[in-house]
Amino acid sequence: MAEVRLVNIGKTFEEGMQVVKNLNLTIQDKEFVVLVGPSGCGKTTILRMIAGLEDITTGELYIDQKKVNELDPSKRQIAMVFQNYALYPHMTAYQNMAFGLKIKKVPKAQIHEQVMRAAEILNIQDILQKKPGKMSGGQRQRIAIGRAIVRRPKVFLFDEPLSNLDAKLRGQMRIELAKLHKKLDATVVYVTHDQVEAMTLGDRVVVLNEGEIAQNASPMELYSNPGSKFVAEFIGSPKMNFIEGKILLLDGQLVFRNNELQFDLSSLNYQNLKNHIGQEVELGIRSEDIYPTASNLKNYVKVKGQIIAIELLGNEKLIYAELEESSLIAKVKAQHEAQIRSSIDFYLDLEKAYFFSKENGQRI
Amino acid sequence: MKRKKWLPYLFVAPYLLHLLVFVAFPVFFSLFLTFHKWNIISPVEYVGTSNYTRMFQDRMFWKAIWNTIQFLVIHIPLQLVISLALAEFLNQKIKLKGFYRAAFFLPVIVSGVVVTILWQQLLGFDTGLINRLLVMLGFGKVGWLINPDIAMGSIAVMATWKNVGLYVILFLVGLQTVPLTYYEAAEIEGASHWQKFRHITLPLINPTIFMVVILSTIGGFSLFIEPYIMTGGGPLNSTLSSVLYIYKQAFEYYHMGYSATLGFFFAFLILMVVVIQKKYIEKKD
Numbered sequence: 090m091a092e093v094r095l096v097n098i099g100k101t102f103e104e105g106m107q108v109v110k111n112l113n114l115t116i117q118d119k120e121f122v123v124l125v126g127p128s129g130c131g132k133t134t135i136l137r138m139i140a141g142l143e144d145i146t147t148g149e150l151y152i153d154q155k156k157v158n159e160l161d162p163s164k165r166q167i168a169m170v171f172q173n174y175a176l177y178p179h180m181t182a183y184q185n186m187a188f189g190l191k192i193k194k195v196p197k198a199q200i201h202e203q204v205m206r207a208a209e210i211l212n213i214q215d216i217l218q219k220k221p222g223k224m225s226g227g228q229r230q231r232i233a234i235g236r237a238i239v240r241r242p243k244v245f246l247f248d249e250p251l252s253n254l255d256a257k258l259r260g261q262m263r264i265e266l267a268k269l270h271k272k273l274d275a276t277v278v279y280v281t282h283d284q285v286e287a288m289t290l291g292d293r294v295v296v297l298n299e300g301e302i303a304q305n306a307s308p309m310e311l312y313s314n315p316g317s318k319f320v321a322e323f324i325g326s327p328k329m330n331f332i333e334g335k336i337l338l339l340d341g342q343l344v345f346r347n348n349e350l351q352f353d354l355s356s357l358n359y360q361n362l363k364n365h366i367g368q369e370v371e372l373g374i375r376s377e378d379i380y381p382t383a384s385n386l387k388n389y390v391k392v393k394g395q396i397i398a399i400e401l402l403g404n405e406k407l408i409y410a411e412l413e414e415s416s417l418i419a420k421v422k423a424q425h426e427a428q429i430r431s432s433i434d435f436y437l438d439l440e441k442a443y444f445f446s447k448e449n450g451q452r453i
Numbered sequence: 454m455k456r457k458k459w460l461p462y463l464f465v466a467p468y469l470l471h472l473l474v475f476v477a478f479p480v481f482f483s484l485f486l487t488f489h490k491w492n493i494i495s496p497v498e499y500v501g502t503s504n505y506t507r508m509f510q511d512r513m514f515w516k517a518i519w520n521t522i523q524f525l526v527i528h529i530p531l532q533l534v535i536s537l538a539l540a541e542f543l544n545q546k547i548k549l550k551g552f553y554r555a556a557f558f559l560p561v562i563v564s565g566v567v568v569t570i571l572w573q574q575l576l577g578f579d580t581g582l583i584n585r586l587l588v589m590l591g592f593g594k595v596g597w598l599i600n601p602d603i604a605m606g607s608i609a610v611m612a613t614w615k616n617v618g619l620y621v622i623l624f625l626v627g628l629q630t631v632p633l634t635y636y637e638a639a640e641i642e643g644a645s646h647w648q649k650f651r652h653i654t655l656p657l658i659n660p661t662i663f664m665v666v667i668l669s670t671i672g673g674f675s676l677f678i679e680p681y682i683m684t685g686g687g688p689l690n691s692t693l694s695s696v697l698y699i700y701k702q703a704f705e706y707y708h709m710g711y712s713a714t715l716g717f718f719f720a721f722l723i724l725m726v727v728v729i730q731k732k733y734i735e736k737k738d
Contacts, residue, residue, distance in 0.1 A: 142637050163643030175634035179656040188652070189642030240642070 091153050091166070091243030091276045092118050093139060098148035100134050100300075108134050110300040112148070116244075121270050121277045123291035125284060127323070131300040132280045136246050139278060140169050153243060168237035169246040172253065174229045176221040182232045183217040186239050207238040210272060227258050238273065247279040251286060263289055284324050288312070296320050318450040321373050321443060327407060327418045330379070332372045333447065336365045345372060349413040352390040357439055361453045369447035376407065378441040379419035381433065388439040392417070396429050410435065486713035493707055504714040514715060516690060517698035518722070520605060524694065525673045527609035532669045533662070536617045540624030541650070558618035565615065565678040572611045573598070573683050598684055601691035608679045608692055616672065620665050627661030628654065663734045667727055674723050695719050 093116040100109040109131040116122045124132040137143035139150065141162030150157055157165050176185050183204060184191075190200045208214045211231045221229055230250060237245055250266075251259045267290055270277055281287055287294045288308040296303040296311065296319070303323075304316045315321035321329045334347035336354075343354040343362060354362060362370075383389055394410030394417060401423060408419045408427055419435055427433060444453040487505070490498045508514060539557055543550060560568055575582045576597035584594045597607040631654060639649045655662075676694040680686055686693035686701070699719065703712035 140637075140641060142640065161643075162641045167641065169638070169641050171634045171638060173632065173634055175632065175638040177635060177653060177656075188639075189644075192642065192644050192648050192652070236638075 092116065092151075093244055093276060093278065094151040095135070095139075096149040096151070098135070098138065098150060099146050100131070100138060100143065101146045108300050109138070112300075112302060114295060114302065114305065116276060116278060119274055119276055121267075121279065121290060121292045123279045123281060123287040123294045124297060125281055125287035125294055125323075126297035126303070128282060129299075130297040132282075132297050133248055135297075136169075136248055136278060136280045139165075139244070140167055140246050141165055142169075166243040167246055168240040168242035168244075169248065170233045170237050170250045172249040174221070174233040174253075176229055176232055176236075178221050181218050181220055182213065182224070182228075182235075185221070185232055186217075186236045189236070189240055203239050203241070204235075207235045210238060210269070211235050226254050227262065230254065230262060234269070242275070244276045244278065245273070247277065249281055250279075251281070252283070259286075266290060285326065288324065294324075296323060315443065316452050318371060318373065318445040318452075321445070321452075325375060327376050327420070329373045329375050329443075330415075330417045331445075332374075332412075332415050332417075334370060334372060336362055336368055336370055336444075338366050345370070347414065350390060350392055352439070354439075357388060357442075359444060359453070362444060365444075365446065365453055370453060371445045371447055373443040373445060374437050374441065376418045376420040378438040379417060379421075380436045380438065381419070381421055381425055381427075383436045386436055386438050389436045390439060392435050392437065393432060394435060395432055396427055399427060399429060408433065483713035483716060486710045487717055489710045491709040493709060497710075500710065504711050505718075507711060508714055508718060513690070513693070514695075514698060517693045517695045518719075520691065520693055521674060521676060521695045523605050524609050524612075524676055525670065527606055528612055528673050529666060529669050531609065531613045532617060532620060533665060535613060536620035536665065537624050537662075539617065539621045540628055541654075543621065543625055544628045554621075557621050560615045561618040563615075566682060568615050569611070569679050569682040572614075572679075576607055576611075576683075599688055601689045604684060604688060604692045608676070608683065612673070612676065612679055616669065620669065623661055623665055623668075624658065627658040631657045659734075663731070666730055666734060670726060670730065671723060674719070674726075 095112050095114045098109060098112040098114075099107070101107045108129075112135065124135060126132050134143060138145050139152075141157070141160065145158050152165055152167070176182075177188065180188065186204045186207060187200045190203060195203075204217075205214070208217055211234060213228070213231050213235060216224060216228050216232070219228070221232070224232070230253075233250070247266075251262050254262060263286060270290075279286075279290060288311075291308055293305065294308050294311055295305045298319050304311060304320045306314070311320060311324050315324060315329075318331070322331075332347065332350075334345045334350075337344050337346055339346075343366070345352055345354055380386065380389075383391070392412055394412045396408055396410050397416075398409040400407040400409075404423050405420050406423050406425070406427075408421060410417050410419065410433055417435060421427075445451065446453055486497075488499060488501060490500045490504075543553055543557075547553075574580075576584075578584060578594060578596055578599055581597065583597065588594060596603070598604050635653050635657075636649055639653055644652070675696050677696040677700065680692040680694050680697050681700070684692045686697050695715075696719075699712050699715045702708045702715060
């Protein structure tokens with residue numbers, strides 16, 4: 090079946106810039122894998138290497154157990170949806186979708202059948218005679234996906250397909266893409282810089298940083314068990330909060346200390362912290378694990394801050410507060426009374442805290 | 454405040470002066486001349502529409518127009534194909550791109566007179582470089598500029614060589630407006646080089662093709678320097694272009710009124726051709 094396997098894949102551009110470093114990744118048949126990361130992390134380059142639009146500098150690429158490093162893009166049985174859709178402006182939607190079959194001299198009746206089948210899946214029968222210039226962004230998006238479906242590929246490649254749409258449409262298309270994946274039952278490799286897209290669409294999410302895999306896991310695992318500060322910061326909105334400090338052994342007790350706070354870690358289940366005594370660390374805590382009251386919390390630490398901004402999200406609100414040396418964003422119930430420029434006490438749920446090494450950003 | 458009122462006119466004045474003296478005045482004066490007889494020395498004499506009736510009976514003028522059309526029929530397709538091919542070549546990833554660009558463009562900025570004299574040396578019957586080469590290779594000499602059947606063809610090739618660089622630049626601009634992802638999408642679909650060119654490049658650079666055809670038509674109609682210097686319109690008037698004939702009427706025979714008449718008619722003819730071309734080439738979206 091259509092498994093995509095990258096073995097020690099590396100890419101160095103002519104100018105000597107290494108954008109992908111020794112990447113190993115297996116995408117199972119029918120799996121929806123999202124490559125996510127900040128711009129310049131090499132995600133698009135990886136996708137283009139799978140498509141065959143970019144040469145592979147080192148390593149091997151297998152599609153369906155077959156090595157395809159040197160294989161022409163058209164023979165890899167892949168289809169790609171481009172960020173700007175790449176629809177030919179002088180052709181109608183129908184012609185755009187039929188183009189690949191037409192140049193392969195497939196009989197007209199068969200072309201028609203395949204185009205109509207794709208059109209039906211995407212519910213775009215009524216815009217087939219329109220040219221791209223006369224379509225909305227969402228319609229163009231569907232035609233671009235339709236063109237990919239017509240090819241009956243083993244692997245679908247999506248390069249930031251939703252980034253040109255407005256927020257509302259993006260949400261809609263996200264749901265449609267998820268449905269489509271179920272319907273087509275195909276392998277999908279999807280590139281995005283948007284962590285919400287990654288979390289909602291992917292069976293598995295590969296977080297990339299500077300051409301290397303930072304973490305490769307299910308969305309839930311990434312969120313609740315980030316392997317490094319990079320992943321913890323990248324996944325989740327608002328961003329995870331970080332407080333710098335030092336792990337110390339005082340009177341036989343393991344403590345976290347910085348200039349404004351100090352608390353005991355002994356009662357917590359962080360065995361590895363013992364190996365970091367005397368070292369600089371960062372404590373990470375998500376906004377939803379910061380509370381304005383201590384009720385129901387077993388292990389917590391209290392911090393005092395000054396509110397600098399409040400964002401109402403509906404049933405919740407975000408409170409931006411400054412501590413002496415750091416800042417926090419807390420997500421609290423909308424009913425909670427808070428005033429800008431007033432001081433506030435926060436209770437951090439230490440059972441939900443993460444510790445990262447300051448030196449290399451790795452989780453402790 | 455008062456000063457500001459006339460200041461804008463001052464800025465426009467140089468151009469306006471130029472327009473009046475070198476464009477508006479000649480146009481109206483030559484229109485005036487088409488109804489008159491004038492040899493520069495004698496006073497202007499009103500002749501009604503006789504210049505026009507004479508024009509329609511003037512076989513030499515129609516031959517000159519026919520010659521010009523023959524020139525265009527060779528020159529425009531040649532220009533189009535060669536400049537597009539060179540632009541495609543320059544649009545690839547090649548080494549020495551800057552050198553080639555400059556080399557192709559060089560003839561455009563060299564004076565037409567210089568280029569013509571250079572080609573005269575190349576195409577000469579006895580001493581021309583091309584004929585010498587042909588003889589060396591065992592072929593016979595060709596009367597590039599002295600055989601009435603091929604002289605206009607030789608001039609068309611030369612004019613193409615002279616102007617092709619300009620159109621290469623225009624096509625390059627056109628080619629570079631086609632997004633790379635169109636070609637990548639086509640590559641994934643399995644399109645060959647030719648298919649990509651035929652189905653993507655050609656339709657998308659249609660406006661550039663139109664512009665090149667129009668510009669080289671207008672440029673071609675005003676063919677003058679080449680036959681003037683190389684052949685003087687000969688042999689047997691086979692390279693007598695319309696503009697050369699108009700020039701001769703004015704400055705060799707001093708038929709200023711008649712020459713102006715021919716000029717007006719010829720301008721009208723060019724306009725008609727361009728309008729027809731526009732209709733056929735420019736596809737509606």
